[in-house]
Amino acid sequence: MSPLHIKKGSTSHSAYNLRPTFSDVQEKHTLAVLVDNEAGVLARVIGLFSARGYNIESLTVAEVDHVGGLSRITVVTTGTPQVIEQIKAQLGRIVPVHDVHDLTVEGPAVERELALLKVEGEGEKRVEALRLADIFRANVVDSTLRSFVFEITGTPEKIDAFSDLMRPLGLLEVARTGVAALSRGTA
């Protein structure tokens, strides 16, 4: 099995990426960080965010290339453009990091998240919950006489919307995976 082709050179150090693009507006960026799958690399990335006071909205990590020994960390973070540039540069500085892609600026991207929601209810509320789950194309993965566990995948906004609708219908617990994202096309 040949190693996956993972695009290199996204953190090009050409001066154009370093030109100041400054404003005080907080922006949300999705970063994909390709790292060696070695012990402690996630702790390094988290440590960087915590030490420098950067914000982690969500984070997910898994091995994506067993032959090449690479993992992909997908982080959603917020900050001013200057802070986002700093985060990318600081991530690029970590030795086991191969590449840092900013999926929010590098062109269109696909973002997906998975959530499990436990909803408890009887009678009308129970029926309504099932109907809404159908509309959102969520699956029922657990059912008892009093409760359901729904599994839903989609953009974070879709999951937020579904959660909001479940809340008055008896939402008990939610477990979310965080965003996984890939750029569209092969440019």
Add this chain to the structure above:
Amino acid sequence: MTRQMTGAKMVVQALKDQGVDTVFGYPGGAVLPIYDEIFQQNGIRHILVRHEQGAVHMAEGYARATGKVGVCLVTSGPGATNAVTGLTDALMDSIPIVVLTGQVPTFMIGSDAFQEADTVGITRSCTKHNWLVRDTEDLPHIMHEAFHVASSGRPGPVLVDIPKDVQFATGSYAAPKEVKLAHYAPKVKGDMEPITELVEAMEQAKRPVFYTGGGVINSGTGASQLLRELVEATGFPVTSTLMGLGAYPASGDKWLGMLGMHGLYEANMAMHDCDLMINIGARFDDRITGRIDAFSPKSKKAHIDIDPSSINKVIRVDIPIVGDVGHVLEDLLKVWKARGRKTNKEALAKWWAQIDKWRAVDCLKFKQEGPTIKPQYALQRLEALTKGYDRYITTEVGQHQMWAAQFLGFEDPKRWMTSGGLGTMGYGLPASIGVQVAHPDALVINVAGEASWLMNMQEMGTAIQFRAPVKQFILNNERLGMVRQWQELLHGERYSHSWSEALPDFVKLAEAFGCKGIKCDNPADLDDAIMEMINYDGPVIFDCLVEKHENCFPMIPSGKAHNEMLLGEAETKGVIDAKGSVLV
């Protein structure tokens, strides 16, 4: 050619293959196998310290004085945790060192074993990178990679944690050439487009200034040579941070002196009023910038740095250039020469006239009168009497450090070792020993305050054991001077715990260790006492009693712009406001 050998032997072999000749360390249970191997060979010299913190500072002094990677060997648990301060210091000042730590056997990790600590976890944020070796087969690769990471790109400290069973087990060793290193290969050559843009700006600049830093020193002696060539060819003024002193010679006629919180008036004014600021290997540290929104507001700024995360971190720059200082300066000179060596000569003459006016303020002036030695006078005499020697200077941290930077002149790089970014008191004495070990015949002087010096005083034993004739020049004002100065300015002269009580008799202390002690409190005796210190064949503790309440000027008070300097006593009352008081 791979050979079978124990992990401990692999460590020693890897050090030899990497060109290491000196290791600073302290034994312990978890590193006994490696110490056994060191005992049975002759190529590597081991310097036994008295505290592991001393070992790391010694390796730092050694690294800065030679340009090589410094190496330490300490045991697990407390040995490793004692190294944390030194590692953090090396990370802040970008000094290449490899710290090898022992660890409990792999099957005992996580069981709260004797002298166990989560070394890799604890040092993750104070090293450039660290490794825990779980398999002896990985050890050679990790050792060679450690040296590669420590010394390439922006240099820094790395740590290799080696469990005891890995040291005992056998595996196959591979030499550096046989090992395929990781992808870590920082960019050293700058892009031609921003370099050309910078040359265009230089051709037209009316009030340019070179702002140089530790990056020039780290780039090697070639970079300092290129800087000198560039300064002479263009005729632009040049200033330097604390960490960059010596890249351009202090005796050079384009030298403005050090800039920053305690830098010279002409240097800070030139930085504020310039129209083109060329940052070469510095990082816009807060000691230099003062209040950020008032930092050189009207100038165009260029920044040459090997670390992309340093660019636009604090100050917005207009022409960023990522690359090694040496490589970039070479290209810069080539392009500038090819385009006809143009500068705006008329405007430059006016700029120098303005700079000369600022120089005339003579911001470092002081009066040595009366029976007490002023610290500035002590350093002035030290400079005059030692500058002809093959001299290396280390310092501790505080007022004496600032006065040393102001009054001592550095003609070459790698002659000045000080703790800049972290400001570690207790750095200077071990660092001076590290420098002396690297240069056994040189005159190595540690300028210290009495409080800083006591922090790692146990290392005098190391100096005497290994015949390192380091000169400890202690400016003794019986105060924590820099703290006291801030308490005077900011906290209504409430001197909370900023005096040194119960000080030892330094002369008796020197004799107790078995070296020479000299005490001097009379300005008339100072020259003779300094000569006695220089001529004594061995380590010397020089207790120089100085004026107790002297303030270090110029000073940019915290929260002020870098052209709002205090130049003397009269202006100090109530000068820092509430917003400024939060800043260190």
